[in-house]
Amino acid sequence: MPGSHPGSDPAVTPGVTPGALPRYAFLGPAGTFTEAALRQVVSPDDAEYLPQVDVVSALEAVRIGTADYAVVPIENSVEGGVTATLDTLATGDSLVVLGEALVQVEFVLAGRAGTRLDHVERVSTHPHAWAQCRRWFNANLPAAVHVPATSTAAAAALLARTPAAADPGFDAVLVAPLSAERYGLEVLARHVADNESAVTRFVVVGRPGDLPAPTGADKTSLVVHLASNDAGALLEMLEQFAARGVNLSRIESRPIGDLLGRYSFSIDAEGHIAEERVAEALMGLHRACPYVRFLGSYPRADRAVTEVRPGTADLDFAAARDWVEAQRRRPE
Numbered sequence: 001m002p003g004s005h006p007g008s009d010p011a012v013t014p015g016v017t018p019g020a021l022p023r024y025a026f027l028g029p030a031g032t033f034t035e036a037a038l039r040q041v042v043s044p045d046d047a048e049y050l051p052q053v054d055v056v057s058a059l060e061a062v063r064i065g066t067a068d069y070a071v072v073p074i075e076n077s078v079e080g081g082v083t084a085t086l087d088t089l090a091t092g093d094s095l096v097v098l099g100e101a102l103v104q105v106e107f108v109l110a111g112r113a114g115t116r117l118d119h120v121e122r123v124s125t126h127p128h129a130w131a132q133c134r135r136w137f138n139a140n141l142p143a144a145v146h147v148p149a150t151s152t153a154a155a156a157a158l159l160a161r162t163p164a165a166a167d168p169g170f171d172a173v174l175v176a177p178l179s180a181e182r183y184g185l186e187v188l189a190r191h192v193a194d195n196e197s198a199v200t201r202f203v204v205v206g207r208p209g210d211l212p213a214p215t216g217a218d219k220t221s222l223v224v225h226l227a228s229n230d231a232g233a234l235l236e237m238l239e240q241f242a243a244r245g246v247n248l249s250r251i252e253s254r255p256i257g258d259l260l261g262r263y264s265f266s267i268d269a270e271g272h273i274a275e276e277r278v279a280e281a282l283m284g285l286h287r288a289c290p291y292v293r294f295l296g297s298y299p300r301a302d303r304a305v306t307e308v309r310p311g312t313a314d315l316d317f318a319a320a321r322d323w324v325e326a327q328r329r330r331p332e
């Protein structure tokens with residue numbers, strides 16, 4: 001992915017000091033799955049890695065300018081959306097998604113040397129990691145309870161630095177195999193994920209500026225509010241996409257927070273705002289919905305080329321516009 005978003009060239013990116021290494025905030029410490037995603041985006045030789053305690057801090061670092069970019073988890077194939085990321089992108093000063101990365105997540109249960117698996121009662125990890133291993137715990141350690149940590153690696157780091165005679169508040173951690181190794185922990189059980197092929201999607205976020213160029217395999221991320229809770233309001237919003245042949249790869253609702261029953265929709269649409277059908281769908285949303293936040297158009301990590309339905313290519317829109325113009329000019 002290096003080179004595929006504006007942030008990969010500090011010389012041309014607004015707000016990034018030419019010559020200095022671009023600064024990437026991420027959910028740390030070293031050894032998180034987020035760091036694995038960041039390594040796919042930019043090598044540590046070409047960037048300054050700035051570990052943050054949580055997703056909100058990573059995104060805020062970009063807003064206040066102490067980082068140029070942030071890499072944060074946004075959804076995983078088991079638990080769905082990462083609400084802290086969705087909510088922080090949906091409100092506050094505008095941020096944009098510049099790219100994405102996919103990481104296959106694999107978990108091990110790890111502890112201090114000599115820990116017995118059948119003595120593990122308290123397991124510390126990130127809530128998304130715990131959620132992805134529930135069935136394994138039900139089957140193998142049904143009495144184990146979850147002790148939430150800010151990240152998988154934060155749990156490992158705390159266990160590793162707590163003196164042997166002291167109690168860190170848990171007996172074992174659920175982490176990536178590399179993280180167990182990095183913090184010198186002993187692996188107590190491998191392959192503890194309920195779904196071996198679980199994938200987490202991460203986004204590269206920056207301040208609004210240049211858009212990544214369209215590649216033909218892009219996504220556009222949006223936040224949309226509905227005009228009302230009336231029957232038909234959701235359908236009217238979805239029609240803006242359907243009528244232009246724009247497929248959605250993700251749509252989820254989050255409470256707006258002011259009143260019960262008011263929701264904000266977080267949407268990923270296939271295509272780039274530079275494409276006519278996506279631009280037309282956005283214009284339709286702008287007319288039909290009280291609030292639309294554009295969160296960026298960027299290349300898909302899987303490089304899956306967008307299928308363009310017949311009649312919805314840029315040329316079709318241009319021909320249709322020319323035809324309307326010709327009718328307007330036609331003498332009475």
Ligand SMILES: O=C(O)C(=O)Cc1ccccc1
Nearest residue numbers: 032033034126128129151152
């Ligand atoms: O805690 C981590 O290592 C993270 O990067 C967050 C996370 C947790 C579980 C699955 C994917 C990402």
